[in-house]
Amino acid sequence: MSDIPALPVYGFAPNLGGLLSLAITIVLPILVGLVTRRSTSPGVKAVLLLALSAINSVLSAWLQAENTAAVFEWIPVVYSTAINFGIAVAVHFGLFKPTGVSDAAQESGVKDKPAGAAERLA
Template structure:
């Protein structure tokens, strides 16, 4: 068995790990968790559909099914990265305190 992934998939996976920090930069600590999750989901969907658009073998065509799976993987990776890495090391809290301040 040989697994060979395009560079676009690896870049998309890396972006998925960073997305929770981006959500933290544009929200505050008092922002509703549902809104944060919705924002992460929207960015994950955008990531999944862009990764599928930039895949190397363009002759295979654009697959909405693959883009949807990539979006779900991106969202799951973002949630896991947030709760498994960014939040325990304090990056999430620092990101939320950096740009936008609560009223």
């Protein structure tokens, strides 16, 4: 393991793969809003965001290893997952939530089931 992180997103000379990975990281909070209901627990949404960050990191590291004939290593992937998750949370709370983008994604995605007749009468 030479340098941590080995992924291109965090270097001083970003390449197309790194910029694409960063763009995906920024969009992940919107994706979580689209695929979850408003009533979904914030904890479940956080775990889903973490899982998507991990998938993004693994795919980025795998593509970099394939394109550069480097060895795939898990330590940079774990590090990158933590950084990607942090970026996604910061973008959600710092940009998407105050501007209403998170609410718009939540409203246009999966809907909560309407209350049944028995629940409406109660």
